[in-house]
Amino acid sequence: MPSIVSFGYNQSLLGGVLTLASFEQQFHEIDVTNASVAEKAQKSTIQGTIVALYAVGGLFGALSCIGFGDLLGRRRVILVAAFMQMVGAILMASAFGFIHLIIARLVLGLGCGGLVATVTILQSEISSPQKRGAHVATTGLFAGLGTSLSLFLDLGMSFAPGSVGWRFPFAFQVLFSITIIGAISFMPESPRWLIQQHRVTEAREILAALEDVKPDDSKIDAEIEAIQLSLKLSGEGSLVQIFQMGPQRVFHRAMLAASVMLFLQLTGINVITFFTNTIFEQYLGLDSVTSRVLAASYQLVSLVGGTVCIFTVEAFGRRGLMLAGAAGNAICMALVAGLGSQPTNKIAMHVAVVFIFLYHFTFIIGFGGVSFLYVGEIAPVKMRATINGISVGTFWALNILIAEITPIAFNAIAWRFFIIFAGLNAVMAVLVYFLIPETAGRSLEEVDQIFVSSTSIWDSVWVAKRLPRLSSGNSQKPAECHSKICP
Numbered sequence: 001m002p003s004i005v006s007f008g009y010n011q012s013l014l015g016g017v018l019t020l021a022s023f024e025q026q027f028h029e030i031d032v033t034n035a036s037v038a039e040k041a042q043k044s045t046i047q048g049t050i051v052a053l054y055a056v057g058g059l060f061g062a063l064s065c066i067g068f069g070d071l072l073g074r075r076r077v078i079l080v081a082a083f084m085q086m087v088g089a090i091l092m093a094s095a096f097g098f099i100h101l102i103i104a105r106l107v108l109g110l111g112c113g114g115l116v117a118t119v120t121i122l123q124s125e126i127s128s129p130q131k132r133g134a135h136v137a138t139t140g141l142f143a144g145l146g147t148s149l150s151l152f153l154d155l156g157m158s159f160a161p162g163s164v165g166w167r168f169p170f171a172f173q174v175l176f177s178i179t180i181i182g183a184i185s186f187m188p189e190s191p192r193w194l195i196q197q198h199r200v201t202e203a204r205e206i207l208a209a210l211e212d213v214k215p216d217d218s219k220i221d222a223e224i225e226a227i228q229l230s231l232k233l234s235g236e237g238s239l240v241q242i243f244q245m246g247p248q249r250v251f252h253r254a255m256l257a258a259s260v261m262l263f264l265q266l267t268g269i270n271v272i273t274f275f276t277n278t279i280f281e282q283y284l285g286l287d288s289v290t291s292r293v294l295a296a297s298y299q300l301v302s303l304v305g306g307t308v309c310i311f312t313v314e315a316f317g318r319r320g321l322m323l324a325g326a327a328g329n330a331i332c333m334a335l336v337a338g339l340g341s342q343p344t345n346k347i348a349m350h351v352a353v354v355f356i357f358l359y360h361f362t363f364i365i366g367f368g369g370v371s372f373l374y375v376g377e378i379a380p381v382k383m384r385a386t387i388n389g390i391s392v393g394t395f396w397a398l399n400i401l402i403a404e405i406t407p408i409a410f411n412a413i414a415w416r417f418f419i420i421f422a423g424l425n426a427v428m429a430v431l432v433y434f435l436i437p438e439t440a441g442r443s444l445e446e447v448d449q450i451f452v453s454s455t456s457i458w459d460s461v462w463v464a465k466r467l468p469r470l471s472s473g474n475s476q477k478p479a480e481c482h483s484k485i486c487p
Contacts (some may be wrong), residue, residue, distance in 0.1 A: 057109020069385025085111025086177035140368020144302015267419030305364030325366010340415030340483025
């Protein structure tokens with residue numbers, strides 16, 4: 001939980017202080033408010049770059065998990081990433097020069113990227129099939145909680161004199177990293193990673209504790225057998241396998257995982273998250289205090305949407321929530337664009353705010369936590385850290401692009417920018433319907449069966465609907481009787 005809260009906190013922290021007078025005076029290179037007409041375009045570009053540098057760090061942090069995820073294990077990677085995040089927060093709080101701020105953003109992103117790429121894997125691998133969806137889907141809720149916390153803190157500290165108004169929010173992040181380091185010290189290692197390392201006895205004890213049964217229970221024997229079979233089918237687990245199908249259709253699964261994280265970014269969520277204050281204040285004509293209050297309140301919608309997601313992710317499934325989210329996002333973005341085209345109409349501006357709030361609700365339900373959940377579910381066990389690193393790296397790469405172009409786009413086309421994301425969300429709904437197989441209620445080994453039994457990207461949805469649910473019965477036998485499952 002503190003890892004995901006810190007992720008949300010970091011996402012919007014800088015955006016909440018960009019318009020503070022003391023911050024603009026300290027870093028005049030990105031002071032758009034007081035820039036001349038000739039300087040505004042250039043400073044908007046630099047501002048976007050500074051926001052995006054956090055995502056650059058996040059990209060490299062996620063990609064580093066490709067090698068370190070299986071070498072060090074889930075717990076150690078989380079410990080290292082939390083320490084890096086803490087160093088980044090300290091550097092940001094103590095920044096006095098522009099170069100100092102650049103380095104701080106990169107280091108902070110490096111730590112956060114490693115956390116996001118690993119925490120959801122650990123959650124998936126220690127959760128039961130019936131509870132995994134609810135556990136990992138909390139990502140959207142807690143990320144929104146962190147974002148809201150940062151914006152409310154930014155709001156409160158905006159009345160403080162001098163640089164304390166932005167230095168304190170930057171320093172506050174250290175508490176999350178300390179909490180993560182303390183909490184992970186008491187967490188179990190992933191039993192699937194332990195079995196991969198041939199530490200079966202340790203894995204057996206952890207599985208038994210998670211299932212609340214004795215280590216020699218037949219249920220644990222069957223689960224270990226299923227994991228070992230999945231590992232056998234996974235092959236060597238090398239990076240080269242990402243570009244090969246093989247019996248487990250690794251390339252198909254890797255591309256699907258990366259696509260889901262691509263969808264998350266193309267919803268347009270970070271256009272609003274990074275520049276919430278700016279959108280309300282500069283493009284919807286609200287005053288500074290009202291904009292900050294609305295920006296912080298906007299993220300509280302995550303608590304409502306995240307709670308709804310937790311209680312519906314198993315009943316409606318991952319596909320159902322993604323479809324509903326994409327459709328809702330498209331409608332809301334189109335309405336925000338239409339209403340935003342009338343800047344002199346105060347009623348239209350206020351209604352646009354309402355649909356921005358509603359957009360966040362549909363986003364959280366469909367993509368806020370479900371995307372991270374789905375990516376962790378569909379990767380084969382030996383390739384899970386690698387595929388998760390690549391897919392979360394895709395998330396960060398698009399994060400960079402969107403953070404970079406958003407100030408420029410708003411400066412050039414204003415409300416028309418939202419039309420692009422309305423169209424992208426509509427396309428997503430179609431792609432989810434035809435390409436995303438359902439994984440709700442299945443063990444991670446059963447998810448393997450879906451792809452092993454598929455013959456193309458088009459039939460995996462149909463296979464998922466027809467494949468028997470072994471985990472719902474009394475038997476926990478491994479997948480030895482389904483089509484191409486057997487080695």
